[in-house]
Amino acid sequence: MIDRVAEKYEIVVGLEVHAQLLTRSKIFNSDPASYGGAPNSQVGVITLAHPGTLPKQNKLVVEYAVKMGLACHATISRHQIFDRKNYFYPDLPKGYQITQDRTPICRGGYISIKTKDGKEKNILLNRIHLEEDAGKSIHPENEEDTLLDFNRAGVPLIEIVTEPEIHTSEEAALVLMEIRKLVRYLEICDGNMEEGSLRCDANVSVRQKGHPALGKKVEIKNMNSFKNVQRAVDYEAIRQITLLENGDPVISETRTFNMQDGKTYGMRTKEELNDYRYFPDPDLSPVEISDAWLHQIQLLMPALPNDLKEKFIHQYQLSENEALALTEEKEVALYFEKLCAANGLFKENSNWMMGPVKSVRNQHKWLITDFRLSPATLAELIRCVAEKKISHTAAVQQLFPYLLKFPQADVMQTAKELNLLPVNDTGELDKLIAEILKEFPLKVEEYHKGKKGIVAMFMGELKKRSQAQVDYKLANDRLIMKLSQTDGR
Ligand code: ADP
Numbered sequence: 001m002i003d004r005v006a007e008k009y010e011i012v013v014g015l016e017v018h019a020q021l022l023t024r025s026k027i028f029n030s031d032p033a034s035y036g037g038a039p040n041s042q043v044g045v046i047t048l049a050h051p052g053t054l055p056k057q058n059k060l061v062v063e064y065a066v067k068m069g070l071a072c073h074a075t076i077s078r079h080q081i082f083d084r085k086n087y088f089y090p091d092l093p094k095g096y097q098i099t100q101d102r103t104p105i106c107r108g109g110y111i112s113i114k115t116k117d118g119k120e121k122n123i124l125l126n127r128i129h130l131e132e133d134a135g136k137s138i139h140p141e142n143e144e145d146t147l148l149d150f151n152r153a154g155v156p157l158i159e160i161v162t163e164p165e166i167h168t169s170e171e172a173a174l175v176l177m178e179i180r181k182l183v184r185y186l187e188i189c190d191g192n193m194e195e196g197s198l199r200c201d202a203n204v205s206v207r208q209k210g211h212p213a214l215g216k217k218v219e220i221k222n223m224n225s226f227k228n229v230q231r232a233v234d235y236e237a238i239r240q241i242t243l244l245e246n247g248d249p250v251i252s253e254t255r256t257f258n259m260q261d262g263k264t265y266g267m268r269t270k271e272e273l274n275d276y277r278y279f280p281d282p283d284l285s286p287v288e289i290s291d292a293w294l295h296q297i298q299l300l301m302p303a304l305p306n307d308l309k310e311k312f313i314h315q316y317q318l319s320e321n322e323a324l325a326l327t328e329e330k331e332v333a334l335y336f337e338k339l340c341a342a343n344g345l346f347k348e349n350s351n352w353m354m355g356p357v358k359s360v361r362n363q364h365k366w367l368i369t370d371f372r373l374s375p376a377t378l379a380e381l382i383r384c385v386a387e388k389k390i391s392h393t394a395a396v397q398q399l400f401p402y403l404l405k406f407p408q409a410d411v412m413q414t415a416k417e418l419n420l421l422p423v424n425d426t427g428e429l430d431k432l433i434a435e436i437l438k439e440f441p442l443k444v445e446e447y448h449k450g451k452k453g454i455v456a457m458f459m460g461e462l463k464k465r466s467q468a469q470v471d472y473k474l475a476n477d478r479l480i481m482k483l484s485q486t487d488g489r
Pocket residue numbers: 012013014015016161162163164165203204205214215216217
């Protein structure tokens with residue numbers, strides 16, 4: 001029923017994604033910005049907002065944000081100021097958060113996604129701005145007191161804000177995935193959603209299709225997985241449609257998603273929200289990005305997933321799906337690039353990455369960085385198979401597992417030791433064939449009487465007797481030749 005009703009509506013979503021930047025120190029002081037330290041072990045006087053302390057700009061933070069802007073084709077603001085966003089919260093020691101309100105470091109740009117049904121779409125960005133993270137309130141069970149850990153206070157963040165241009169929960173999850181891929185490629189954020197280094201708020205509204213004005217939006221806070229974003233958007237859209245269908249209004253509010261029951265719950269309405277009274281922070285000087293600095297950052301940009309994907313398709317002649325799978329993770333793409341540089345066998349390398357390498361990684365839950373075989377060794381193995389020095393089966397089933405255990409071993413040497421090299425030495429083959437023909441004179445006679453199928457039986461014998469792999473095509477030719485040389489009487 002609801003499906004039919006839902007058809008009348010369009011879902012509208014805008015995301016606000018926070019990514020913690022991987023700098024060693026915090027955004028406005030030299031306290032460590034790393035995750036997982038003992039509570040309150042990374043808190044100097046500036047983090048704790050002691051009176052008289054002053055913030056100081058971390059330069060690398062600016063470069064990281066610019067990199068993200070360039071990766072999203074955004075316009076970089078050359079002159080920026082920081083603003084104070086005033087609100088009271090126990091884990092915000094200063095009583096305000098330093099952010100960028102009027103001069104976000106990047107404006108515009110887009111994130112490209114491709115939906116399951118193959119549609120490509122650029123989701124426009126409104127802005128990317130810099131700000132500091134807040135501390136963490138901890139509410140231990142069965143305790144009255146709230147504990148405060150200020151380690152996270154002052155950790156640098158970029159906030160990526162999309163335009164309300166996302167229209168399905170799948171698209172919302174895809175945008176977030178794409179953002180995670182980009183920050184990981186740029187190495188500016190580890191993208192670890194469980195640890196909260198990448199967090200997502202989703203703004204959701206619905207409107208009747210064809211209706212020009214956007215509906216009232218609800219903001220769902222802090223989701224920490226792709227799946228939860230998708231579930232939350234789905235739930236929220238249905239909730240709003242149901243309200244509207246019943247003639248009830250949607251109230252602009254902030255809601256939280258409960259991943260146990262899959263529902264959203266109201267936290268506060270917009271009316272209760274603070275007026276943040278933004279104003280320029282007088283303690284920080286404006287940031288000027290000169291042409292030279294921007295150029296320097298441009299030079300430091302690594303290859304991005306889409307560039308590599310295009311390269312794999314056009315230069316390496318791989319399919320779109322292969323190229324997409326190979327560029328999902330930067331380390332995998334770089335490993336694949338090294339394979340290709342070593343042996344030039346693009347298609348074969350792709351098959352190995354998607355086949356044996358992937359299955360062994362899945363089996364052991366290995367990241368590509370846990371995979372101990374060097375690209376040079378794997379490239380050599382693949383080349384030996386391509387040149388038919390080793391059969392594909394022997395390589396996948398025996399040599400590859402052996403090399404994983406002994407990654408330093410030499411490929412051809414090991415193949416020889418494991419008896420995997422096909423016998424293509426005609427001398428050796430002829431010896432075996434002569435032996436067999438001598439042992440089965442009656443069968444030889446049958447052959448000469450016209451029972452040509454008997455060749456299969458001789459081949460079987462040959463397989464049984466040769467411990468090593470046999471080059472069957474060659475063996476077959478030699479066998480028939482030898483048979484024709486024996487007289488038929
Ligand atoms: P606010 O002033 O309430 O923070 P903004 O205009 O800054 O709202 O937008 C914040 C986020 O909400 C952006 O990601 C934007 O795309 C999204 N958004 C704005 N209006 C809507 C709407 N009607 N429906 C869904 N998302 C919206």
